[in-house]
Amino acid sequence: MDFRQLRYFLAVSEELSFSRAAERCFISQSAISHQVTKLEQELGASLFERSTRVVRLTPAGSRLVPIAQEVLSLETKAFAVAKEPRNRIRITASMSFATQSLDAIARVRERHPDLDIEFVIKNFTDRVDAVSSGDADIALIRGEVDRPGLETLELGVEDLMIATSSRHPVSAFSTVELSELAPYPLLLPPRHSQILIHTVVENAFADVGRRFQLGPPIARDHTAILDVITNPRAWTVLYASTVTEAPRTGLCVMRERDNRLRVPVSGIVRSGAASPGLLDLVDSLRQTVISGQTSVPLNPPQQIRGTPKAQ
Structure with a gap:
């Protein structure tokens, strides 16, 4: 067992996804999976329940989480003590x-x-x-x-950009009014995981006296971008700082005309x-x-x- 294995284990436990944990740790999915499996073999216990769609902590994995956090915290403190003081x-x-x-x-x-x-x-x-x-x-x-x-x-403030499929009825424009989006389902993660975005959208529609349709919550193993591309009548919002990471094929990104969607x-x-x-x-x-x-x-x-x- 080493610190690296514990760090990878915690990343998977927080993301509940080997692929997202790999991106976060800047390594390949196969590498992080190999290290977690090696840790499980050394401990003699399964830490995750794995299926094609779901990753869950086992009881043993849940018990290991606070211990791993404590160990890595001690590692950080050890380096801090040994390091020459600098600004x-x-x-x-x-x-x-x-x-x-x-x-x-x-x-x-x-x-x-x-x-x-x-x-x-x-x-x-x-x-x-x-x-x-x-x-x-x-x-x-x-x-x-x-x-x-x-x-x-x-x-400062950051705009929430509107993202739709290139086949969406409003995708022909570079700006869009909220009232034009009201008839179409909005795809977002569950409210408890994105309270800020939900609140900003709710307040913006209340300001214009309209109600919006909230579509089914985006699952943890899905992304909003791919879901709107496969659902041509849906829309979602993206932080402006992340727009450059979005695919350009099949997706249209536009501003809300009156700048009401800001965080x-x-x-x-x-x-x-x-x-x-x-x-x-x-x-x-x-x-x-x-x-x-x-x-x-x-x-x-x-x-x-x-x-x-x-x-």
């Missing part, structure tokens, strides 16, 4: 913030060459807990957090945290978030409103 800032975020963060980090490192800046991927709850415990200096989130000892710094992007820090490097990083992140709103690539519109389609 360091640790950012924790989801993978969807990676591009924005790396751009900001590069600019700050040019101005502070003696500053170590680490980027650590964690889920939402772990991000906030890491800042609260002092394990991270800033957590990047969409939305806000109200917790004693923590402060929310506004970094706040925030940095969570400990109250009173104000080192020069951290403040510089926050300013750089703000510039990155703002510039990202003006450079979202869209599918070329097939038709301009009010004019006939080109022949």
